[in-house]
Amino acid sequence: QLQLKESGGGLVQPGGSLRLSCTASGRSLDHTVISWFRKAPGKEREGVFCINSAGGSLTLSDSVKGRFTISRVKNTVYLQMNSLKPEDTAEYYCAADVGTYYCSTEAGEYDYWGQGTQVTVSS
DSSP states (O other), rough: OEEEEEOOOOEOOTTEEEEEEEEEESSTTTTEEEEEEEEESOOEEEEEEEEOOOOOEHHHHHHGGGTTEEEEEETEEEEEEESSOGGEEEEEEEEETTSSOOOOOOOGHHHHHHEEEEEEOOO
């Protein structure tokens, strides 16, 4: 079983930065895609960014291009969020899709999920 735990959320002013962490335990992340999703009140869950175990990454949302980056060090995946906007306010989740290098935007493809971390962008 793979366990995922997010951290790093909080309250930040518009234009500020946050770095979210997703730490995996319980099994190897070999041949596994880790993606960040977010869910804002009243909106559909949205894929944000993903990274596979070969180091390939893909932006899943046009709204974060040029502002967010993703990286991975051992069993932790980081989502660096810069130039934050109020519309980035959401609960952020990391999820694992085991046995693939393909980044899917479909939440149903993912096998494991973390509990989420809240990001609030407000002045």
